[in-house]
Amino acid sequence: MKLAPVLAAALAAVIVPVLVAMPASGDDKLPQTITITSDAPTGEFAIYDRVDGLGSYVPTGTSTSGLPVLFSVTSADDLVCYSLPGAIGQPPTAGLITIYWNSPGDCIVHATQPGNDQYAAATEVTQVIHVLGEVSEIDGAKAAKGVFGTAPTTFKATLGQYFRFGPGIGFGPVPGQTVTFSVGGTAMCSAVTNDAGFATCKKAIGLQKWLTAKTFTVSYAGGPFLQPTATTTKFG
Known part of the structure; x- marks a missing residue:
């Protein structure tokens, strides 16, 4: 009896095709994440907060891959x-930018890292700078x-603003700019400021307010580049 053909036939009987799943293109890349490590300017004087005096x-950031983080900005205006x-x-550094602002609104900082042959692109991270108007x-x-x-x-008031000076x-x-004078929550009159920021107007306040009101309010609603403001002043 010849064994070789029998063994060959038995081995052939247990050999079955095996399908090996190959990774799709890019699936074998390592993941990475990015972090913005700098804090956005905040506060009442945000429009003047500055890192370098200008x-x-x-913005700065890091990635878990060690690859440079790239920055860009967008805003509605x-x-x-x-x-x-x-x-x-x-010195010039890949990805670093200097962000400048000159009017109120939201400035969105985008941080990205597109990846390379070893690392997949990171999910974008954003940071918002809430740029405030000049303080009035x-x-x-x-x-x-x-x-x-x-x-x-007769009501009188002076409106001024803080601004960058050197x-x-x-x-x-x-x-x-228009300022409004109110007594007891009721607007009495409004006036436009002159070149010196001075505004004045006249209005009869009525007997009830004449008897009870101790103060009046002068307010400014703000403008495209200015924050609103108000103050309370005593009758005297």
Whole structure:
């Protein structure tokens, strides 16, 4: 009896085709994540907060792959913010940008890492800079009530704003803006500020307010580049 043909036949009987799943293109790349490591400017003077003295911000970040994080910015209005390559005072570095802003609004910082032959692209991370308007300030002058509230009361106020002045912050008048004078929650009259930021108007406040009101409010609703403001002033 010849065994060789029998063994060959037996072995052939147990050999079955095996399908091996091959990874699709890119499936074998390593994952990576990115983190923005710098804090966005915040606070009342956000429009003037600055890293390098020029009203700007240099975002930084890291990736778990060690690859450089790339930054860009967007905003609803191009005037809110824009960016230029590199960081001021530093050697050119891949991905680094300097962000500048010059009007109120939301500036969105985008951090990405596209990956390479070894690492897959990271999920984008964003950061928002809430750029505030210039800070305004209003001062009301004491007002003498018109007799019995039937005679007009003369209201006066001065509106000013904080603004960038060289390396610091200056303060100056705001002309051409409307301020409103109110007593007990009721608007009495409004006036437009002159070149010196001064506004005045007259209005009879009525007997009831003449008897009970001790203060009045002067308010400014704000503008495209200015924050709103209000103050309470005593009658005197």
